[in-house]
Amino acid sequence: MIEYFFSQYATYSTLDITLEIVAVIFGLLSVWYAKKDNILVFPTGLVSTSIYVYLLWKWVLWGDMMINGYYFIMSIYGWYHWTRKKGDVVEFPISVISRAEKRMSLIIFIFTVTFVVLVYHYFDKFTTWYAYVDTFLTGIFFVGMWLMAKRKIENWLYWIIGDIISIPLYFSKGFTFTSFQYLIFTIVAIYGYLEWKKNLNNSQIKEI
Template sequence: MNQIFDWLFSQYDGTPTHIVVLELIGVFFAILSVVFSKRNNILVYPTGLIGTAIAVYILIFYGLLGDMIINAYYVIMSIYGWYIWSRKVDKNHYTPITRTTREEQLKAVGIFFGTMLGVSLVYEFFDKWENWVSYTDILTTGIFFVGMWFMAKKKIENWLLWIVGDFISVPLYIYKGLIFSAILYLIMTIIAIYGYYSWKKLLNKNLQTV
């Protein structure tokens, strides 16, 4: 066990202590947020906002522009999602879980490619291209932008995008030496799988009561 901890913390040699502490706090709130999301609980947003604010600072420090933009976007979409989730569609019911429509799917494709183009231009402008890391960062940014939009609108497909994006992010963060964040994304991949099936049960229940 000691060898595991020694290996984990050896990845942070030369890293400022406050960055390590902030990363651990951010990991805690990120996991808490995903758990609340799985439970269809509106607390996903306040806990997510705390984790997001910490992540933006850390990502600026490490120069991961795509992920930094993702988290800045999360702040905006969290406020929007908080409003949607708390809005009542009638006297007794809040916004329900639904599947995406054809129109929403087309918009999602536009958001995905538009996001990747935008982040690519940011990398080009700041001359931050870095082998496969930059391309992976751009890809996951597109995936997460659509995923966050779907989650804010309570679309079940958001979980499929989180599963793919979280899994792809694991090697990216290992390469960057952010081991705790890599572990976080691995945990979130597992939670996202459970989240999808949890929401699917709720969706089927809602359809049966309509």
């Protein structure tokens, strides 16, 4: 069983394996803090994504690398966005996506998928089945991260869909630790949605 899940690591350097484990740990911390609506979601996410950008560049997985590079940038934006206040009141609390944001989400998704397809065609990366899944998955995660940075509860729905797809995807790519990470991500994302929903309902009751 162990050989089945981890045999691919036989050709990896100790440094790369260690970095992947560290990235997984900080990635899990980031999702946990996101679930708790804690701003530490962003600094922990920055550590995880910066490591993954390096590893994925080294492993020539451009789509995944772009996702993590985007996460890194949006984590900086989200960190700033979440700290904005009017006096002692948080300026952008948990909220529901607006019509304009729905349209923007669609635009981000279409633009992202189109861009990744062009990049994959340029580098001739459509050689495996998961390259096609990558294009769709990148669009989902780009929208999810944008909505999280804006503190929209719907971000969790995108994370749940993307995480479920990522479990078998990363395992097939040979990254077992990362695959397990996405399994845990899925569970935490479900609880994250429920917890944010509870907080949102409580805040709406207080406003009445």
